[in-house]
Amino acid sequence: MTNTETVPTWPKIDALTREDGSGEVTINGTLHPIETSNVDEARSAILARVTDTAAKMQRPVRVTTTGPDGAWPLIVHPDGTVEPDPETDPTPAPEAGEAAPEEPVEAPAARVIDQVPTLPAETPPAPSAPVYNGPTQPGNEWVRSAPVHAPDDQPQPRRAARQSFLTQEQTEEPATQGWRGLLTRTGIRMTPSEDERAERRDVQAVSQHWPGPRTIAIVNGKGGAGKTPTTVLLAAVFARYGGAGVLTWDNNQTRGTLGWRTEQGPHEATLLELLPQVDRLLSTGAQSADLAHYVHHQTRDRFDVLRSKPMALAHEQRVEPSDVDAIHAVAAKYYRLIFIDSGNDESDPMWLRMIDQTDQLVVATTTRDDHAEAGALLLEALAERDEKSAQLAKRAVVVVNQADPKAVSSDLARVADGYSGLALAAATVPHDPAMVDGILRYGSLRPATQRAWLAAGAAVASGL
Structure with a gap:
């Protein structure tokens, strides 16, 4: 008689949050509505519901959360600990034929359209103008990286060659918004999304x-x-x-x-x-x-x-x-x-x-x-x-x-x-x-x- 190892079945859990504080948790097809006053409270309520499910099953569960800032596959443990799902792309795209989750939109999103002034065809570029032909920076298609020049063979002065003790590395602050921010607040340091980075650049x-x-x-x-x-x-x-x-x-x-x-x-x-x-x-x-x-x-x-x-x-x-x-x-x-x-x-x-x-x-x-x-x-x-x-x-x-x-x-x-x-x-x-x-x-x-x-x-x- 052949022994077959029993593989635990992961319950299918999906969570949805909306900007107005409403949301829902669907566990194996059963819908559990969430009604709160803001999106952060809705996320907390969803986390509590999923944690309760994990505690009843006495093992971690997978959940896909969808909200204003995107979709996030997570693993929730019975003690409430949350971590990204390592087996899933953190920003999954909808499968073929599957529509992305729809959310109510109260107003069009902010939009800035940068225009590059068009020079007459007969106007030659200024000789001293730098040429930027590198990759564009995320969130701004008109800002390009300067080309990297090959180092020359001239020996550097000793001070130029030495690493300064005063050099400090700029450490990016962890995420504060969306599910990334929620994970940061639970102790999992998450990098900010591109939307949050763009907002930080505008604030600066x-x-x-x-x-x-x-x-x-x-x-x-x-x-x-x-x-x-x-x-x-x-x-x-x-x-x-x-x-x-x-x-x-x-x-x-x-x-x-x-x-x-x-x-x-x-x-x-x-x-x-x-x-x-x-x-x-x-x-x-x-x-x-x-x-x-x-x-x-x-x-x-x-x-x-x-x-x-x-x-x-x-x-x-x-x-x-x-x-x-x-x-x-x-x-x-x-x-x-x-x-x-x-x-x-x-x-x-x-x-x-x-x-x-x-x-x-x-x-x-x-x-x-x-x-x-x-x-x-x-x-x-x-x-x-x-x-x-x-x-x-x-x-x-x-x-x-x-x-x-x-x-x-x-x-x-x-x-x-x-x-x-x-x-x-x-x-x-x-x-x-x-x-x-x-x-x-x-x-x-x-x-x-x-x-x-x-x-x-x-x-x-x-x-x-």
């Missing part, structure tokens, strides 16, 4: 402090194109991650609404009250705290607002180009980043003087064709104004906001792609009810929308 980009102040103008000649939300939320990104020293300024002759979409301080001062105090604020005895009389601090998003006076008629608050210079001088003395919310009249000397003070241009638009066309025409006009304006237009960043809830992700992509050759980069932002009316706060946005604004901020930072 907007956290930088540049030498000297930088001025960013948000423009579009069409009203309702999203200039004010773009101004507020870009400033919030840079202030939240990079710290204080960020100002938004309503440079609008006619009904500027920056003050209506932001918190008001304990006063009603506007730039009209600041202008008579310019000389005093520029004097050596002035202090940064003196500005609190004229700007409105955003307590949650950590930037300041210099309001216009939308209740007054344009002729009652006329601001001249010299006034723009004076206000900018004060702003540049006390702030490292100045975001200017502009008006719609591109022929206004006040608007043109703003362009002269600008270091980085941001075109705000929605998916509406008239808004997108107005932004494109503006860039084309600036390209013919003078050399500096042409450079601003060439290095401009476009932010496409899905203001219309009926628009779809293809509408965002169509508008972003339409700026190819006109601007350096285009970032898309999904629709979010928290951006429609009232005071704008970064923390009130959906996670996907916050991620989109972070990506847009990183694109802007690349030009600073």
Whole structure:
């Protein structure tokens, strides 16, 4: 009689988590629904359910978890210990004919499309320009590795040849998001996913402090194109991650609404009250705290607002180009980043003087064709104004906001792609009810929308 070794049968366990905190565990065809308030709680509840199954079977079990950050094959032990399944590809692709798990999507994901300016065919490359023909970096198809040159035969100086004791290896922090983050918190150090690495790169980009102040103008000649939300939320990104020293300024002759979409301080001062105090604020005895009389601090998003006076008629608050210079001088003395919310009249000397003070241009638009066309025409006009304006237009960043809830992700992509050759980069932002009316706060946005604004901020930072 032949003895046949009994091989234990692994139960078929699949787990699904959703962004809203719901999910389910399927064990040998039996569905166990999960209802929690957020995705992390859902993962914990799923882990508890699978651990209970492993404890009842008195041996480890395999589970395939699927969530917003992908699919992960794991082994769960009866004591709750979790480890990657060594016999399975950690990022399995769906089998032929098998559809990938579907999850509800509330809004299109953040998307940044970098464009390479096209040179005329007859323009030869600069002789000194380096040639990058190596592999692209993950997550950025336009950043290439420089070619590796063969070492020459010349002997190196002793100091150059010696390994410095001060050299430190940069160790990547373990994952904090998704199932990788969950495993890290259970004691299994996991490397971050490419999505988390990309987010870390964007955070690092907007956290930088540049030498000297930088001025960013948000423009579009069409009203309702999203200039004010773009101004507020870009400033919030840079202030939240990079710290204080960020100002938004309503440079609008006619009904500027920056003050209506932001918190008001304990006063009603506007730039009209600041202008008579310019000389005093520029004097050596002035202090940064003196500005609190004229700007409105955003307590949650950590930037300041210099309001216009939308209740007054344009002729009652006329601001001249010299006034723009004076206000900018004060702003540049006390702030490292100045975001200017502009008006719609591109022929206004006040608007043109703003362009002269600008270091980085941001075109705000929605998916509406008239808004997108107005932004494109503006860039084309600036390209013919003078050399500096042409450079601003060439290095401009476009932010496409899905203001219309009926628009779809293809509408965002169509508008972003339409700026190819006109601007350096285009970032898309999904629709979010928290951006429609009232005071704008970064923390009130959906996670996907916050991620989109972070990506847009990183694109802007690349030009600073």
